[in-house]
Amino acid sequence: MKRLAPKHPLAVRWFHWVNFPVLALMVWSGFLIYWAYPTYRIGWGDWTLLRMQLPQRWYQLLHLNSRLAQGMAWHFFVMWVFALNGVLYVGYTLLSGEWRYLVPDRRSFREAWQVLLHDLHLRKEAPPQGRFNGAQKIAYTSVVLMGLGSLLTGLAIYKPIQVNWLTAAFGGYPRARFFHFWLTIGYCGFFLVHVAQVIKAGWNNFRAMVIGVEVVEEPAPAPRPVEEAT
Amino acid sequence: MKGDGEKPEGAPRGDVESPAASGREASASGEPVGPTAAVPVDATRAAQTPAAGSVPASSKPVAAPEAVPTPLVLPAPVVAAAPAIVVPPSDADVERQLARLSRRGFLTLAAGGTAAVLGWRWLISRPRANGTALPFRRVLQANEALWEALWDPTRLAPTYPPSRAAKNPRVNGRLGLDAKADPAAWSLKVEGAAAGPLTLSLAEVHALPAQELVTELRCVEGWTIVVHWTGARLSDFMARFPPAARDGSAADPRQPQRMPPFLALETPGRGYYVGLDLQSALHPQTLLAWAINGQPLTWDHGAPLRLVAPMKYGVKSVKRIGTLRYSFVRPTDYWFERGYDWYLGH
Numbered sequence: 001m002k003r004l005a006p007k008h009p010l011a012v013r014w015f016h017w018v019n020f021p022v023l024a025l026m027v028w029s030g031f032l033i034y035w036a037y038p039t040y041r042i043g044w045g046d047w048t049l050l051r052m053q054l055p056q057r058w059y060q061l062l063h064l065n066s067r068l069a070q071g072m073a074w075h076f077f078v079m080w081v082f083a084l085n086g087v088l089y090v091g092y093t094l095l096s097g098e099w100r101y102l103v104p105d106r107r108s109f110r111e112a113w114q115v116l117l118h119d120l121h122l123r124k125e126a127p128p129q130g131r132f133n134g135a136q137k138i139a140y141t142s143v144v145l146m147g148l149g150s151l152l153t154g155l156a157i158y159k160p161i162q163v164n165w166l167t168a169a170f171g172g173y174p175r176a177r178f179f180h181f182w183l184t185i186g187y188c189g190f191f192l193v194h195v196a197q198v199i200k201a202g203w204n205n206f207r208a209m210v211i212g213v214e215v216v217e218e219p220a221p222a223p224r225p226v227e228e229a230t
Numbered sequence: 231m232k233g234d235g236e237k238p239e240g241a242p243r244g245d246v247e248s249p250a251a252s253g254r255e256a257s258a259s260g261e262p263v264g265p266t267a268a269v270p271v272d273a274t275r276a277a278q279t280p281a282a283g284s285v286p287a288s289s290k291p292v293a294a295p296e297a298v299p300t301p302l303v304l305p306a307p308v309v310a311a312a313p314a315i316v317v318p319p320s321d322a323d324v325e326r327q328l329a330r331l332s333r334r335g336f337l338t339l340a341a342g343g344t345a346a347v348l349g350w351r352w353l354i355s356r357p358r359a360n361g362t363a364l365p366f367r368r369v370l371q372a373n374e375a376l377w378e379a380l381w382d383p384t385r386l387a388p389t390y391p392p393s394r395a396a397k398n399p400r401v402n403g404r405l406g407l408d409a410k411a412d413p414a415a416w417s418l419k420v421e422g423a424a425a426g427p428l429t430l431s432l433a434e435v436h437a438l439p440a441q442e443l444v445t446e447l448r449c450v451e452g453w454t455i456v457v458h459w460t461g462a463r464l465s466d467f468m469a470r471f472p473p474a475a476r477d478g479s480a481a482d483p484r485q486p487q488r489m490p491p492f493l494a495l496e497t498p499g500r501g502y503y504v505g506l507d508l509q510s511a512l513h514p515q516t517l518l519a520w521a522i523n524g525q526p527l528t529w530d531h532g533a534p535l536r537l538v539a540p541m542k543y544g545v546k547s548v549k550r551i552g553t554l555r556y557s558f559v560r561p562t563d564y565w566f567e568r569g570y571d572w573y574l575g576h
Contacts, residue, residue, distance in 0.1 A: 177452060
């Protein structure tokens with residue numbers, strides 16, 4: 001017995017698919033910009049945990065080298081679309097009540113742990129799943145907060161004097177640029193896990209992000225009194 | 231009986247899945263079932279509505295009969311009377327509906343993807359102005375207009391104690407710096423001044439009030455360095471050697487609307503040149519600098535006189551100024567001609 005159940009509202013699907021090329025352009029143009037000064041160190045004071053320097057060959061392979069002016073032109077163009085899409089999405093989820101499916105609660109963290117164990121085949125049964133499970137709620141809310149972080153750190157390095165209070169709040173210009181970069185790496189990581197999970201979840205789930213509804217299999221109910229259905 | 235909760239052609243957004251939605255319907259129906267479900271129910275009512283009685287105490291209102299999950303995306307079944315009978319759609323109906331929605335959804339996605347690719351190709355195929363396609367130039371200019379309108383001249387670049395300044399500041403560019411030129415032959419030419427063309431000596435600039443400034447230089451490439459500068463405010467220089475207003479009279483920095491809105495600064499021989507907007511020129515931290523760390527500028531750092539404009543990327547801080555021109559037209563700029571934004575303001 002099949003049934004079509006609504007999953008993703010039309011607006012959310014638009015925000016999602018518009019964001020995909022827009023964020024890709026922001027990451028790409030960001031790398032054109034970071035090429036010009038790509039050294040990143042994680043550490044405190046004189047103590048260094050990790051120094052990150054992508055090899056020049058990596059930039060050359062992807063044609064990301066020597067295009068700083070172009071990267072800035074794209075970045076300061078597409079940023080408006082990225083910001084507008086994000087603001088509209090958050091506004092929509094707040095006004096429509098969709099946020100209830102997305103914002104994690106106390107149970108979400110335990111559930112996310114169970115999802116992780118299940119995905120790693122360390123736990124047999126998957127935790128009960130609403131529209132989104134705990135791990136999804138945490139991931140999807142985090143990535144929206146990361147978007148806000150990118151807008152704020154981006155503004156802090158775009159106008160470090162006009163918003164000098166914001167730049168100072170991130171610990172100064174170099175640190176704001178550092179956070180801005182690592183948020184980008186965060187999106188790349190999110191993207192890889194997201195795509196892997198979508199592949200794992202299957203076609204019905206992916207299709208729902210395109211057409212809005214998913215197919216639900218149910219035991220065939222004989223025509224029945226309504227009361228039982230409540 | 232209300233079947234009106236359903237959309238006429240069984241639109242996919244029928245909300246019947248959502249407990250919140252069914253809760254709304256329940257309360258809207260005016261039936262006492264939902265709201266009373268969580269509180270002790272009196273015997274008569276419990277008898278009338280056995281479903282409510284069977285629900286464990288919970289904050290979720292129980293759906294009224296009307297709000298029962300009805301099959302989606304098909305015309306609302308005719309529900310005659312309680313107990314209502316729901317006629318579910320057949321699997322074939324569901325498949326047909328699914329195929330229709332899939333066709334529409336994936337065609338829309340493909341059309342959107344195609345539009346994105348075409349949009350990209352259109353953007354990069356536009357004619358270029360100074361190395362950057364025109365649509366990007368227009369957006370950069372719109373950004374500039376926005377930030378000029380929001381400009382707050384009291385916002386300052388952070389300053390630091392002199393101990394934070396780099397001991398040996400990095401030399402990053404030698405554009406326009408002729409290694410063989412004679413430092414003793416240097417003079418500063420001023421064009422567009424109210425007093426006519428001027429040729430100034432370093433001593434005449436040194437005569438202006440000296441300022442110390444320890445601040446961050448931010449390169450357009452992304453690196454930063456804290457530098458300890460000594461120099462005179464460009465705004466003091468402009469008050470001492472004022473530009474000519476449109477009527478030829480001296481335009482005082484206290485009347486910026488009368489002043490030429492741009493400055494052009496060039497190395498001797500014009501190997502490197504920048505354009506500066508008036509707001510940035512009048513900023514209190516914009517200096518004509520002659521010393522780093524208390525020592526006269528070295529030749530590589532732009533001796534004997536250079537610009538320091540902390541509210542711009544470092545490319546605007548032109549070294550070894552040979553000519554300063556007040557201008558009513560926007561001057562060109564070395565890096566602007568090579569694809570960069572003209573404004574580059576912070």
